[in-house]
Amino acid sequence: MTFMQYHAILFFLSCLMSLYFYFSFKSRRSSLPTNWPIVGMTPSMSWHFHCIHDYTANLLKQNGGTFMYKGPSFANADILFTSDPDNYNYISSTNFHNYPKGPEFREIFDILGDGxxxxxxxxxxxxxxxxxxxxxxxxxxxxxxxxxxxxxxxxxxxxxxxxxxxxxxxxxxxxxxxxxxxxxxxxxxxxxxxxxxxxxxxxxxxxxxxxxxxxxxxxxxxxxxxxxxxxxxxxxxxxxxxxxxxxxxxxxxxxxxxxxxxxxxxxxxxxxxxxxxxxxxxxxxxxxxxxxxxxxxxxxxxxxxxxxxxxxxxxxxxxxxxxxxxxxxxxxxxxxxxxxxxxxxxxxxxxxxxxxxxxxxxxxxxxxxxxxxxxxxxxxxxxxxxxxxxxxxxxxxxxxxxxxxxxxxxxxxxxxxxxxxxxxxxxxxxxxxxxxxxxxxxxxxxxxxxxxxxxxxxxxxxxxxxxxxxxxxxxxxxxxxxxxxxxxxxxxxxxxxxxxxxxxxxxxxxxxxxxxxxxxxxxxxxxxxxxxxxxxxxxxxxxxxxQVLLSCTYTKRESGVAGVSSGGSRITDSWNDH
Missing domain, CATH: 1.10.630.10 (Cytochrome P450)
Structure with a gap:
């Protein structure tokens, strides 16, 4: 490897590191995922795809109920997520005729045909x-x-x-x-x-x-x-x-x-x-x-x-x-x-x-x-x-x-x-x-x-x-x-x-x-x-x-009062909010 090639590689790596720290710092100042050049926010969405509903719900909570997801710059894949009731009412009722399903929806859900x-x-x-x-x-x-x-x-x-x-x-x-x-x-x-x-x-x-x-x-x-x-x-x-x-x-x-x-x-x-x-x-x-x-x-x-x-x-x-x-x-x-x-x-x-x-x-x-x-x-x-x-x-x-x-x-x-x-x-x-x-x-x-x-x-x-x-x-x-x-x-x-x-x-x-x-x-x-x-x-x-204690809940009703006669343990698995 020549001296010039060595410095070119170092320069390239330095640029990559600078971009990484710049966008990471920018991301830390914002509650939104990092918007990377070319690929947009795709890496973050992909990483959290297994819990995508909770992940996007948390982003909406942190951003006032509405945020723009930036997809790859070459794919026209930006999505506006919203959980704002006023937006929901405006889109679904007040200005309903301006917000149809649209041709892209019909493409995505082509299996539904003309239903x-x-x-x-x-x-x-x-x-x-x-x-x-x-x-x-x-x-x-x-x-x-x-x-x-x-x-x-x-x-x-x-x-x-x-x-x-x-x-x-x-x-x-x-x-x-x-x-x-x-x-x-x-x-x-x-x-x-x-x-x-x-x-x-x-x-x-x-x-x-x-x-x-x-x-x-x-x-x-x-x-x-x-x-x-x-x-x-x-x-x-x-x-x-x-x-x-x-x-x-x-x-x-x-x-x-x-x-x-x-x-x-x-x-x-x-x-x-x-x-x-x-x-x-x-x-x-x-x-x-x-x-x-x-x-x-x-x-x-x-x-x-x-x-x-x-x-x-x-x-x-x-x-x-x-x-x-x-x-x-x-x-x-x-x-x-x-x-x-x-x-x-x-x-x-x-x-x-x-x-x-x-x-x-x-x-x-x-x-x-x-x-x-x-x-x-x-x-x-x-x-x-x-x-x-x-x-x-x-x-x-x-x-x-x-x-x-x-x-x-x-x-x-x-x-x-x-x-x-x-x-x-x-x-x-x-x-x-x-x-x-x-x-x-x-x-x-x-x-x-x-x-x-x-x-x-x-x-x-x-x-x-x-x-x-x-x-x-x-x-x-x-x-x-x-x-x-x-x-x-x-x-x-x-x-x-x-x-x-x-x-x-x-x-x-x-x-x-x-x-x-x-x-x-x-x-x-x-x-x-x-x-x-x-x-x-x-x-x-x-x-x-x-090896599980089950509840026996048969209740005698001669007294006219319903209740649980004896209780057992309950499994307390919680929904993963991630």
Whole structure:
């Protein structure tokens, strides 16, 4: 090496070190990640990708609720993150028409096609009008209630009884995903895939959806050219998304073509539609009335149904998962819910458990507050994507140009002291209750689990009813025990909030008044509709091999007072805030 070469190398290294110390010093003076030349803030985001929701939530907290993430300078990947309620209200309501999903969103979520979550303007108006019409139909609402009851009585209860009898640890998140998948497929296609059974059978579409959702989240942060190149090669996570795409086409087109063929052969189409109240039949009828059958009608229907599948399966299962996670960490709240159910149900000693109807569920104010509190802390859709059509200035003072990617951060909003007070990280159902025992109204631009403005979730009421129905059944009849064994509970980087490792539970029984037993566990199959009768309490010695003290919560009710007769230890794994 010559003398000149040696000095050139030293000079180059000195420049690199100077740049490093300059940007490091600049970063220390700011709460934002270091904005490096060329690559921007990508290194910091990549380093914290395993806890991206908490990481960005902390950045928002430190920067007044809004900050600009600078992506690589060559990739047009800058993102404005905001958890400011005024910004949220302005974007989702006040100036709604200037903030559509935008073409980049449609590119990222290409798997959703022309469904309601992926379109704007006239097409979105058509979807919204049609969906509202079907959701308000009395016959459809009866079908929803019937489907919920059947799935709980003939599927969920037998599976939970089996797990309880066996003393097994099981993934409650997986159970809820199967429950909601079976339910939404029934409503959409009048088809029961039977994924929720004792054997926990595999279903190719149900298993592929979660993998695909992880890929969609990656697309938000990766430069467009990067994920498009991976898509072209059909490799990595893009391969999983492609598989989900093909499976959804295969499943939905099959039912669409069968429905068309059946409708063609039927002499009385109206009679056929009365007998079949599925959303597939309803959408086919409504869209033909409004648009005719010209164009790619089958694809349009498929996109519509797949969008509703994602909404019906994932958001409800996510909400229920984190609801029971929080209950397992807050036994006082769990007992208050159980007492409220006992008082409102009027069930007496020796009587069989009678699930609530929709009207009775509305009386469970504390349960409603607990569910809203879980949705506040763990919104199923942690971020929403927007892009302005015209240049604008947000209420926070931030200037946005046409096409600027904006992420409305619902996950962070539930953790902002400026919105919820210093106890914002605490699980307090009382936060939602007014003094006379009613419910407080929280503006949708502060409590954003169901979004806000014209794009507010159309299935909000239906989703809450389903969650209350499932939650009341489980809480009253079982004691939920979190059994993670020291494994950290962290969120998966996905467009739907899910856990990375699942949530392992055991559920000792409380009451003996579920449903009459007609066959033993050993004889049960996935097609069995027999419900089970539980014993008073599972003996403690069944669980000795697990070396865990379980709560025995059977309570005699002769005195009319509900309570926990004896308590045990609780696993206190905490959510990693990083």
């Amino acid at each position: 309601i979550f992926n379109c704007d303007s006239e097409l979105w108006e058509l979807h919204r009008k049609t969906t509202i019409s079907l959701f308000k139909d009395d016959e459809f609402l009866k079908l929803v209630e019937k489907t919920m009851w059947n799935n709980v009585e003939k599927k969920l209860i037998p599976v939970l009884e089996y797990m309880s009898e066996q003393g097994s640890r099981f993934d409650l998140e997986n159970i809820f995903q199967r429950l909601t998948f079976d339910g939404i497929m029934n409503l959409l296609l009048d088809h029961d895939p039977k994924t929720l059974a004792v054997e926990l059978p595999h279903h190719k579409l149900e298993g592929a959806i979660a993998k695909g959702e992880e890929t969609l989240f990656d697309r938000h942060l990766l430069p467009k050219y990067c994920w498009k190149f991976l898509k072209l090669l059909n490799t990595g996570k893009e391969k999983h998304l492609s598989k989900s795409f093909k499976l959804s086409d295969e499943v939905f087109y099959k039912f669409i073509y069968e429905k068309q063929e059946k409708g063609t052969k039927a002499n009385d189409v109206k009679k056929e539609q009365v007998e079949d109240q599925s959303l597939l039949t309803g959408f086919m009828r409504e869209y033909k009335d409004q648009t005719g059958s010209s164009g790619n009608f089958e694809k349009f229907i498929k996109d519509t149904l797949f969008n509703l599948l994602i909404a019906g399966r994932d958001t409800t299962s996510s909400a229920l998962t984190f609801f029971f996670y929080l209950l397992a960490k807050n036994p006082v709240a769990e007992n208050k819910i159980r007492e409220e159910i006992h008082v409102q149900s009027g069930i007496k000693e020796g009587e069989k458990w009678k699930p609530f109807g929709t009207k009775e569920l509305e009386k469970l104010a504390y349960l409603h507050g607990a569910l809203c509190e879980a949705l506040r802390l763990f919104p199923p859709v942690p971020i929403n994507h927007k892009a302005p059509l015209e240049a604008d200035t947000l209420p926070s003072g931030h200037r946005v140009n046409p096409g600027t990617k904006i992420c409305l951060h619902s996950y962070a909003m539930g953790r902002m002291e400026t919105i919820w007070g210093q106890d914002c990280l605490e699980f307090k159902p009382e936060r939602w209750l007014s003094k006379p025992g009613g419910l407080k109204h929280i503006p949708s631009y502060k409590f954003t689990a169901f979004h806000a403005g014209p794009r507010t979730c159309l299935g909000k009421k239906m989703s809450l009813i389903q969650m209350k129905f499932v939650a009341s059944t489980i809480v009253y009849n079982y004691q939920v025990e979190l059994m993670m064994g020291g494994l950290p509970i962290t969120p998966q980087a996905s467009v739907i909030l899910q856990t990375k490792h699942g949530l392992m539970f055991m559920i000792p029984q409380i009451h003996q008044y579920l449903f009459p037993l007609e066959q033993p566990f050993a004889q049960m199959s996935s097609s069995s509709s027999a419900a089970l009768f539980c014993t008073r309490c599972l003996p403690f010695n069944k669980f000795k091999s697990y």
